[in-house]
Amino acid sequence: MRGHGGIVLACAACLLLAWWLAHPRSTLPTPAPGHVAACPLPPRVPAGAPPLQTTVPAGLALPAIADATLTPLAGFSVTARVLGRENYRFDAGATYSPMDLALGWGRMNDDTVLSRLSISQGGRWYRYRWQQQPPIPVDEIVRSSANMHMLPADADVARALDRVHAGDHVRIDGWLVRIDARDGWHWVSSLRRDDSGDGACELVFVCAVESP
Template sequence: MFDEGTKIAVFAIVMAAWVFGLSADKHAPFPDLATAVELSQLPALPLTAAPDGSPAQARVSGQRVALSAGFEAKLLASYVIEGRVVTRRTFRHDPTSAVSPLDLGIVWGDLAAPGGTDDIAFRTGHRMIWFSNAPDADLPKTWKDQVTNNHLIPANPQVNDALMAIEVGARVRLRGYLVTVTGDGISPWRSSTRRDDGSIVGGCEIIMVTDVQVLSEDATAA
């Protein structure tokens, strides 16, 4: 067992390594995105989110799609999410950054309305989002289900450029597919397919994005 002095030293070393890793990830160049999916071969997608503002999702056949760097995506569901971006974090060094260089935290429904998140604080962890509400916040009963962390896999470099241009505060519509990603050196990386399983480990959406739109404040579902 460690004595207290050793525990403090070990903790300091771990924290220093974590901070160094964050700094290195921030300043290192992005890997080239070589993924170029043939979109015409993919299942049809909804044009917008559901009428109540929730993501539109429908099961698809399990088609497998080759990504870059030896990765492969298995399609689980077609998916369209519309909402407001509350967190943004880029990745360069983790095992899947070659195909998924960006996470966006997005809120939808009531939370996406102007002022809808004024009483909620958000921050990012590694491939996760943390959030907490003010004690006196007046929020919808199921507000936590309207917070999503999204690991984004651009289907091609053009989609990648559009995603990388998105800033916190933007209202967006992302269309694509929830997927399971496989490849050398990783366990199967499987998307959540439910809204009520949290947005930390195992509760995030992994989206192969095929279309990106930045919406005006008065945009409504078609």
């Protein structure tokens, strides 16, 4: 009986192997590093291209942060050089955005250009100065760089952002948003890359962070 049972088991194993080969499992895509599965990604910009802003799909809803609701205004994807970072703990926006990244693309990723600029951040602003003449036209500096307020979608994204420093190259994918707190306070992202001054910063709900 033991020998007969062994034959039955061998036949069953062969049939199971044949079924598995005929029905291969689908391969699931590997999530981007730092990507929040519950936070849908917008269309992603090719590496080296200017930031990509896209329309919001119908019905897209983002999770609330603390006591505030988030309204998506546009999809946003950027690959850029980090010109500077500044952390915030005590201002009105720190609950939602604990850090700003000043990002540069195009010729604002060029060492020759950046070596002639003095870059600083503070008070939720990004500033640049030069001696004598700017290394590139000022309107190009405006179009090719921005100070962006980062809203991490969860603790994993926050940790990924914590590892980002000046001089790094990063890809950030998420959504430009409006924040509305219960007490009436609100904060609205810029939807342009050619503006400057008050209100010109992007407010980015970050779904994914990675090195391009």
